[in-house]
Structure formats: C-alpha cells, structure tokens
Amino acid sequence: MNKLIKSKWFKWLITFIAIALFVVIYRKVEIIRETLSVILISFIIAYSLKPLKNKILERVSINPRFLSALLILFTIGLIVGSFALLIPSLMKESIDVEGIISSISGFILSIMKKIKSINNETLDIIIIHMQEKINIWLINLSSSFFDMIVKLWENAISMAVIPVVSYYFLADGEKLLNKSLLVLPTEKRTVIKIISKDIDNVLGRYIFSQIILSLIVIIFTFIGLIVLKVKFPLWLSLINGIANIIPYFGPLLGWIPALFIALISSPTKAIETAFLYMFIQQIEGDIISPKITGDSVNMHPLGIIILLLIGEKIGGIVGMVLAIPIGVIIKVIYEDINYYIF
Template sequence: MPLLKDKEWRLAFKFVAMFFLFLLATHLVVTLAPIISLFIIAVLFVYCISPFVNFLVEKKIPPFIAAGIVTLIMLFMIFAFFYMLIPTILKEFNQLTRYVATDFRQTLRIILQEIEELDSIFNFTFSDNLEQFILENLNRLPYYLQSLFVKLTSASVTVISHIWTVLGLLFLIFYLVQDLNRVKQNFTRLFPQIYHKDIGHVLNVIDGKVGAYIRGNILRCSMVGILTWIGLLLIGMPFSLILGFVAGVLNVILYIGPIIATIPAVLLSLTPTSPNPLLVLAIYIVVQTLDAFVLSPMLLGKAVNLRPLTIIIVLLIGGRLMGALGVIIAIPLTATLKVLLFHYYLKGRNLDLL
C-alpha cells in the first residue's frame, strides 16, 4: 500500500512539474516573442540564400567571404525593393482610396438601380437588403483603405527607423549562413553518439524539404505577381501594380489566397473606365492555371507533400497565433513535424496522417 501511494505521489508530482514547465515555456515565448520572431525571419532568409553561399564555397571561395557577398547582394535587392517598388505601390494605393470614394461608388449605385428594376419586374425584395448592406460597407471602405494606407506608410518608416534591429538581423543572417553546417553538427552532438547518424539524416530531410518549399514559394509567388501585373497592364486595368502585388502576396496562402486576390480586381473592373470583368477574370484564371500546372510542379514539386485540408488548417492556426509571420512559417513547420512523426513513430506503417 505505501509503495502504491509513493507511485501516485510521484506521478502527481510529474504532472504538476510538467504543468509549471509548460507555463514557464509559454511565458518565455510571449516575453521573448520579438527576439524569436527576429530569429525565425533570419532562418527564413538563411534558407533562401544558403544554396548561393554553398555554390560560391564549392568554387573555392572562403565561407566568410561567400556569406558576405551573398548577404550584400540580398541587402541591395531589399533596398532596391523598398526604394523603387514600395513608394509606387503606396502612391497607387492612395489613388485607389480616392477612386473607391468616387467612381466605384457611382458604379455600385448604377448596379443597385438595375437590381431594383429586376426586383420590380419579378416582385422581389432582394435589392432593399443588398442596398443597405452595400451602402453601409461602402461608407466604411474609404476609411478602412485610408487606415491601411497609413499603417503601410508607418510600417515602411518603422523598418527604416529601427536601423539597429535591421543591422542585427543582417549580422544574424550573415553568421548563420556561414556556420549552418557547424550549427547542425553542434546540435547533433547534444545527443548520444549512437543517434548521430539518425539525427543527421532527419536534419538533412527537413533541411531539403523546408529549404525547397521556402525558395520555391518565394519564386512562385513573385512570378504570379509579375504575370498578373503584366496581364492587367496589357488590357488597360487601372491599379495593375497594386493588384499584381496583392496577387503575389496572397498566393502564399494556397487555395484560398488566389480567390481572395481576384475579388477586388473583378469589383474594380465593374466601373465604366475599366476593361470587361470577364477579361480581368480570364487573366487571373490563366495565371492560376500556369501556377497550378507549371510553376508549382516545377518549383515546389512535392517539397512538403501535405494534404490540402492540413494546409488550410495550419494556415488558419498560424495566422491566428502569429499573424503574417505565422502564415509564412505554418507550412514549413508542419512539414518538419510530419518528417519527425514519420521517422520516429510511423516508420514502417502505411499511415499518412498529414
């Protein structure tokens, strides 16, 4: 009997200890969230540029110099992006705000009048509810767009003003990218010698999957954004740059993102000065078809090999927990979890849970 009581006390103590450790870990994550976010961003950049550093190292260039060259090129590209593209997008966004408050409002009123005529013919009351809903949201829309414009502008200024954070991020990327193999080796040494080969294999698989997904996705989304911008520009669609930018950014969110990106373009095309809505919709369909059958298989392949439902769920969870950064890292983290689950728990079983 005393022995049984002793076991129960030990089990209770373990549960209490685990609970307090969980609370402590949660507190640390919340407290250190800015530093953790900075480290995650650095790791994402490292995965993007590490193949270029490895290529230079293979050409007999010392790792320190190779990392410096690639980091400087990356810095130049980021600076060029902010200097050339962001001001143009912000300017176009400001014009869009004024456009919604004038031309777009008039177009919607014309559409509502047409719906009212159909209601009178078929004796429906659909237009009353629709008109109330549209006018309520339409009055708020310019305010929301203006608020978003202010946030985007202040975000750009914040990035520039936090120069020390940016420099810290660059140095972190620089040292991580040249010592990536050493970091993996040191991590492996934390475990007993018997597990070194196994852990090294898992790290290589994760490295390949996550790296391929991040690099492929950046290139894929950039191509989608550029193709959308060019297509809309050729048919004379106003605000083609900002619509292309939105299409590229939202393309990160698989399945849902492209649909969300299409909606504002189709709505804006309803105005008299815009191209035919069907033509605008055709541009988006063509670009997404190219993405589905050419870009995704070529650039992503089966990098993560996750089910569509899993992808949607983890994107929602990631967005809820960490916002935009959570959406970006949700799929690579889930792919990592899948590798670990398969290697240590599901190996040899015909199961595919994710």
C-alpha cells in the first residue's frame, strides 16, 4: 500500500482528481467563481505590470511599493481614459444596431424566400426552423450590449476591489509566495521556487506578447475598416483583436461578424473585408508574431486545440482565452516536477 501511495502514477491521479473537483466547485458555487475571477483578473494585471516594474527598478532608485502603487494608478487612469474615449464612439455605433439587425433580418429572409421557391416540403420545415432560430438570435444580439452594461454595474464592487488586490500582488508577490511555501516541507521549497521562476519567465513572456499583438491587430483592423467604410469599425476591430488571443479559432471568430455586416452593404464590400482580414492575419502570423512571441508557448497544436475545447466547455469564450495560459502553467509544472522530483 505504501509503495502505491509513493508511486508516480498515484500522485498524478490525486492531482487529476483535485483539479477535476476544483473545476466542478468553480462551476457550481457562484461565490467561489466570482472570488476567483477577481483574484485571477488582479493577478493578470499585476503580472502584466511586473516586467515594467522590474525595468524601472533597474534604472531608477525608488521604493518598490510606491512604484507598485504608481503603476496601478497609472493603469486605472489608462483604462478609465480609454473607456472615456471609446464608450461615446461605441454607444454611437450601438445606436445603429437596431437598423443593422433589421437589415440582417431582411437579407436573410430574402435568401430564405429564394430558397423557398424550390418546392420541397422538408426544405420548408428546415427554413421555418431556421427563421425561428435567427429571430431568437437577433433578439438576443440586440439586448446583449445593454445586458453587458447592467452586468458591469452589478459587479461594480468586485471591480473596485481589483486594483487593491492587483497592488498587493505587484508589491508583495515575492512575500506572498514565501509565506505560502511555509506550509510545505523545507526540502520541497527550493523546487517550488524554481517552478515559480520558470512559470514567471514563460507566462510573463506569453501575456506581454499577446497584449502587444492584440493592440496591433485592433489598430490595423480599425484603420482598414475605416478605409473600406464598413459599419461599426470600432466594435469589429475590438472583437478581432480580443478574438486573436485565441489560437486557430480566434481569427474565425473575429472574421464572421465583420464579413456578415459587410455583406449587408454589398458582396463586393464583403470580399474586400475578407481580403483585409486575410492580409492582417498574414502579417500578424508570418511577420509580427514570430518577432514578438517567438516560441513562448512551445506546445503541440493538438494539445492547444484540446485545451481550447476544454476551456470553451468550462467558461465559453473567456475559458478559451484563459486555456492557453493555464495550459502553459500546467506544462511547466509537469516538466519541472518530472525533472526535479521524479
């Protein structure tokens, strides 16, 4: 029995059960989900600012805690300023949503009528079913923006806590790690510190590169859509930039709404928009991404796809965005444990 408990496979089985149990609790218990979401967002903000903090400390003699507070305040100011600039434009574009939804509905119905002219009973049933689905989807789409505003207001307290938690992660990250290590046996602490440093190197590089790439994609997409005079350029560029974080599936998620809206204007504009997105994807994938990202993830494509599918099932689009960073952490832990312990 003791031999089984000490075996490598038994330890991995216990780890797997613990992770599965954590996922179930996360999905079922709302208070835990909301608390962990605040911690996770705060951690990402602090992690994104950590390289900048280290660079400044190398060049300027300043109190690290004071610098952490300045960086958090600067980030809050940047986010609030960005919202102040973007929200009026986004609201202005959102006013036209009802009109575009009517156009989309009319466009789809005209296609349906053409198809319906074919005398086929089965096809008629399919078309009626599709019309019902499309109407439901359009109603949900029209109310989604306002639902998002309400959701943000409901989570105002949680959002107010995020800067405070981010500050403590940024200012006392090393202390928090050392304190948490006290629960472990002395001989294991060095290994955990090495694992933490390796995660820090890989994950920090990945997060930084994804933020830069998303900003570049947003700017390129926005300029291109303005030139092509496609409606909702700001919304569509933000969607494309954020979706671009998701490997493989992300570009497709970014393309669909833009092509659909362009198609309402004219098939020619849809083709031009498709070429624009293909051009941006080519530039990002072949030129910009290798220079910025390099091989920061170093994971097999099949592993990435499996992670994305699991992430989508657990947390939807947000789950897909977080799947790769979490996968990177698990990969580093697995490799380091194999090397240092087994």
